[in-house]
Amino acid sequence: MLDHYLCASNFVCETIKKSNVKFCNSCFPCGLVRTDFLFDIRKDIQKINTKYFPQKDKLIVAFDFHSKLDRELNRIDPLLNWKSNNSFYLDLIKLAKKFPNIYIVIRGKNTNWTEIDFFQETVHEINLLPNIEINKDYNEPYLQYEMAMRADLIIAKHTSIGEELIPINKPVLFYDFLPTMDKLMSTVFDYGMNDIFVYSFSELQKKVEDVLYNDFYLKKADLDKLQKIINNGPADGNVKKRIQSYLENLYADTI
Numbered sequence: 001m002l003d004h005y006l007c008a009s010n011f012v013c014e015t016i017k018k019s020n021v022k023f024c025n026s027c028f029p030c031g032l033v034r035t036d037f038l039f040d041i042r043k044d045i046q047k048i049n050t051k052y053f054p055q056k057d058k059l060i061v062a063f064d065f066h067s068k069l070d071r072e073l074n075r076i077d078p079l080l081n082w083k084s085n086n087s088f089y090l091d092l093i094k095l096a097k098k099f100p101n102i103y104i105v106i107r108g109k110n111t112n113w114t115e116i117d118f119f120q121e122t123v124h125e126i127n128l129l130p131n132i133e134i135n136k137d138y139n140e141p142y143l144q145y146e147m148a149m150r151a152d153l154i155i156a157k158h159t160s161i162g163e164e165l166i167p168i169n170k171p172v173l174f175y176d177f178l179p180t181m182d183k184l185m186s187t188v189f190d191y192g193m194n195d196i197f198v199y200s201f202s203e204l205q206k207k208v209e210d211v212l213y214n215d216f217y218l219k220k221a222d223l224d225k226l227q228k229i230i231n232n233g234p235a236d237g238n239v240k241k242r243i244q245s246y247l248e249n250l251y252a253d254t255i
Contacts, residue, residue, distance in 0.1 A: 004250065006243060008032050008163075009232040028246050029232045031167075031239040032160075037142070038168045039237035041149045057103035057131065058212050061147050062092055063156035064108035067116060082118045084178045088157065089122050091177070091201045096132040098205060102212065104132040105151075107144055111136050153211050155204070158185035166196075167231035171217040173198050173207055191229050193222060 002024040007013060013027035067085050068074045074081050089106070096104050106126075111134060114123050126132050137143060148154055148165055154172040156162040162172045176183045176197045186197040195218055198204040210216045218226065227234050 004028070006030050006246065009229060011229040011232075030242040030246065031231045031233075031235070032164050033239045033243065034145075034160075034164050035167050035231060035235035036237050036239050038145060038149060038164060039235045041145060042168060045149060057101055058099075058153075059151045060095075060102055060104045060153045060155055060208070061144075061151040062088075062104055062106045063144070063148075063154065063159050063161055064088065064106055064113075065157045065159070066109040067113035067119070069112055069116065078180070079178070079184065082113075082116065084180065085113065086119060086122055087177060087179050088175055089119070089126070091175070091204060092132060092155070093122070093125055093129065094201055095204065095208065096129050099208070099212075100131055102131060102208075105135050105147060106133065107135045107147060110138070153208065155208075158189060163230050166223075167227045167233070167235040169223075169234070171211045172196060173204070173211075175204065177201075191226055193218075193226065195222065196226070 004026045005013075005016070005024040006028050007016075008029065008031060010029045013029055016022045016024060016027055065080055065085065067082055068077065068080060092104055092106060096102065113119050114134060123134070126134060135143075135147070144161065148161065148170065149168075151170070154162060154165055154170060156172060156174055158174050158176065162174060166172050174185065174197045176186045177199050178184055183197070183199055186194060186199075198207055217223070
């Protein structure tokens, strides 16, 4: 229970108002704050380090979760278990084989999974392919955002960076396939549309073809609706300013 809650959109505020278990006196939709950073990157896109961005290929950045090193903790996790995570990597491998002119960069929260015996065959197969790699550079701040802004398409487990990229007009597909169930994250995060989720490799392949070869992601009306739900509209680079103004007014009222 809060006095003031600064959130992403009116959609979030209305969801809170309708909830029986959440309450706040004041809800202010300001947008996703890190879209300001992405907005600035887009303005200076040519200044970005091109080390990880092959120019001759269509670039896909695949955002992963992480894998727990402990076998027992892995076993009881319905979402982040090794089998589920490996299904994502295996479909990316199939995608790389299907489209040899696409370059795929896998970027997770860390690369600990590459040290787990369970994944060794998968890592070996990735290392053998010329158009897919596991990014291991975690020394450069915000590299994931620069990679994403250079990409032609984002394929992601459901993660906040995926939501942040949609308002900046970057095509994002959320991978929602688990070997143990038909879908999961799309039942929790309901955007009113399923077109941004993929539930199988065949769906993934079809949507990749749509985005990269047919230049189609979503109808404009659907994209506008999605951006409104996620970020209260397209990114404008002014989220921090709105937050600052709100806080200044709040503090002024309490003095």
